[in-house]
Amino acid sequence: MEEPIRTPFLAVQKDVAGAMDAVEAVADAVEGGDLNGALLELHMGLLKRLSDAQIEARGLAEQLTAAGGVYPPKL
Numbered sequence: 001m002e003e004p005i006r007t008p009f010l011a012v013q014k015d016v017a018g019a020m021d022a023v024e025a026v027a028d029a030v031e032g033g034d035l036n037g038a039l040l041e042l043h044m045g046l047l048k049r050l051s052d053a054q055i056e057a058r059g060l061a062e063q064l065t066a067a068g069g070v071y072p073p074k075l
Contacts, residue, residue: 005067008060015053022046 022045029038065071 005060005063008056008063011056012053012060015049015056019046019049019053022049 022041025041025045026038029035029041061071
């Protein structure tokens with residue numbers, strides 16, 4: 001993979017991995033009976049990471065389109 005595309009790809013991957021960690025943190029808080037903690041983890045962890053991933057994914061999509069990719073793919 002070319003470096004200009006690799007950088008945003010890795011950023012999306014990092015944010016999605018962070019979102020998965022946040023899902024586990026929410027589940028742990030719920031299992032512990034801490035609903036307020038679960039809401040905090042949901043807001044601060046999961047929603048933030050997914051928002052970051054979406055921003056990075058848009059940038060990646062723009063680069064892939066500029067490189068000649070077509071979205072949605074024609075089947």
